Amino acid sequence: MAKKIEKLIIKYLTNSATVTDLDVLSKWIEDPSNKKVFKDFVQTQYVINYSMNDPEAKVVVENLLKTIRKEKSLVFQLKRQPIYKYVVAASVILFLTITFFWKKTNKLEPNEPTIVNVNIIEPGTDKATLTLEDGSQVVLEKGAFFKTQNANSNGEEIIYEANTQKTKSAYNFLTIPRGGQFYVKLSDGTQVWLNSDSQLKYPTYFIEGELRQVELVYGEAYFDVSPSSEHNGAKFKVVNRSQEVEVLGTEFNIKAYKDEVNIYTTLVEGKVSIGYNNKKQYLNPSQQSNLNIEENQISVASVNVYNEISWKEGVFSFRKKSLEDIMKVLSRWYDIDVSFENPELKKAGFNGVLGKDQSIEDILEIIKSFGVIKEYELKNRKVVVK
Structure with missing residues (x-):
């Protein structure tokens, strides 16, 4: 698959695709032969091993294709309107299917998060x-x-x-x-x-x-x-x-x-x-x-070069990174201080592709939703991971 199309798919998945990007991606995906290439790319690059064995994995890819087709039908109606750039926000749902984790700690039991949101922390x-x-x-x-x-x-x-x-x-x-x-x-x-x-x-x-x-x-x-x-x-x-x-x-x-x-x-x-x-x-x-x-x-x-330089393209691409390393990256971009209530959590791992324009709350929620952490507390530019 051409590098250009690869980048367009990644931009789409991370909410950073422009009107022109979506036009190109939509036209490319109309070709039946490209549809299989697209499916293979998403599954091999962004779906974890256990998801590959889950029947829902194929459903996820099919839903993504349907979403792109729907967005394509809106291109000609909305491309001249400033609000169009927000159409791609639908792909946020996909983050919960392409993001995954592995842990060196014991499996955490589900629990409701304790979030204290005193002030809004804007991305860098x-x-x-x-x-x-x-x-x-x-x-x-x-x-x-x-x-x-x-x-x-x-x-x-x-x-x-x-x-x-x-x-x-x-x-x-x-x-x-x-x-x-x-x-x-x-x-x-x-x-x-x-x-x-x-x-x-x-x-x-x-x-x-x-x-x-x-x-x-x-x-x-x-x-x-x-x-x-x-x-x-x-x-x-x-x-x-x-x-x-x-x-x-x-x-x-x-x-x-x-x-x-x-x-x-x-x-x-x-x-x-x-x-x-x-x-x-x-x-x-x-x-x-x-x-x-x-x-x-x-x-x-x-x-994988992309994982190392994706920050330049407005993307966090984490692959086999420890939670400690990930939090260092996030602390610099969002200008926050991060501490761990349980030091063992530093060893936990999380893989995923996330947009740098997402709020810190959204990113923490995604990490939490996969059980990497039980809870987190956000207050006065300080995050306590629990």
């Missing part, structure tokens, strides 16, 4: 703080326009223009808070998507032909690097604590949070070398390195 959004060379800071957020000699920001992204100067460049810092994300296009054309609780240091322009170097001070970032062939052979390097990633032109993701001892580098396409402790490790596409900075040891494994 595009926002950042730009620190200029003189130390002054500019808050970037929707509606806040900003311009420098070679940079422009509409509050949701910042774009740097190429500069032909040969003198030393100034450095800027882009800091993304918890509950934020941001996009920056560097002066060489390299694109960087920054996740919550991250900071990037970079020059305001690169000197043509010389090494292009930026620093991921902490956090997570996805890089789509402008090829060295377009810059007189100049290589591109990303440095951060304990490692350096050198590339010629490629796409990759680095996850290096301050509160974690592991640095994960995932290669999407191209080739990179990772320098650490006077050693080098090369990665091929779909490989991920895991550098333990305490032990100075690195391991490499093949991974």
